[in-house]
Amino acid sequence: MAKPKDNPNYKVVAENRRARFDYAIEDDLECGIMLEGSEVKALRQKSANIAESYATVDNGELWLVNSYIAPYEQARTFGHEERRRRKLLVSRKDLARLWNETQRKGMTLVPLVLYFNHRGIAKIKIGIAKGKKTHDKRETAAKRDWNRQKQRLLKDHG
Numbered sequence: 001m002a003k004p005k006d007n008p009n010y011k012v013v014a015e016n017r018r019a020r021f022d023y024a025i026e027d028d029l030e031c032g033i034m035l036e037g038s039e040v041k042a043l044r045q046k047s048a049n050i051a052e053s054y055a056t057v058d059n060g061e062l063w064l065v066n067s068y069i070a071p072y073e074q075a076r077t078f079g080h081e082e083r084r085r086r087k088l089l090v091s092r093k094d095l096a097r098l099w100n101e102t103q104r105k106g107m108t109l110v111p112l113v114l115y116f117n118h119r120g121i122a123k124i125k126i127g128i129a130k131g132k133k134t135h136d137k138r139e140t141a142a143k144r145d146w147n148r149q150k151q152r153l154l155k156d157h158g
Contacts, residue, residue, distance in 0.1 A: 009120040012113060014048040019110045021137060023129035028112060032089030033064065033124050038075035043122055048114055055088060055109035055126050057099045062088040064111060064124065088124065101128045
């Protein structure tokens with residue numbers, strides 16, 4: 001996601017860089033995320049990890065499972081649980097679409113990036129993805145390497 005140059009509030013907190021390698025992302029969706037006060041403070045310090053997390057639809061609600069937000073030191077008494085399930089906020093229409101997509105074979109909901117938007121509100125981008133097989137990953141890596149080599153050749157001879 002491109003960072004708006006004139007916006008001081010926009011800030012990427014955590015990115016799941018491996019998601020595009022392990023999954024073929026078909027579509028993405030911006031979701032709100034329900035956080036406690038100490039979690040927001042910890043996110044402002046960029047202490048979060050969404051690499052091994054995923055989203056799931058349970059009882060008509062969207063949940064972020066296994067995401068890590070480091071404890072905020074100044075909130076010792078009223079701190080938060082680091083790996084708790086966090087509720088994601090989406091419209092009913094989007095929730096129904098996500099539920100239908102996950103019922104299809106091989107589709108999963110993968111968090112791509114956790115960030116503060118231009119208004120300073122914590123958001124998470126969820127990708128609707130299909131898991132890649134080993135040969136697909138190899139093909140992606142080969143294509144990336146070829147593009148790099150092609151750019152290098154063009155730069156040298158251009």
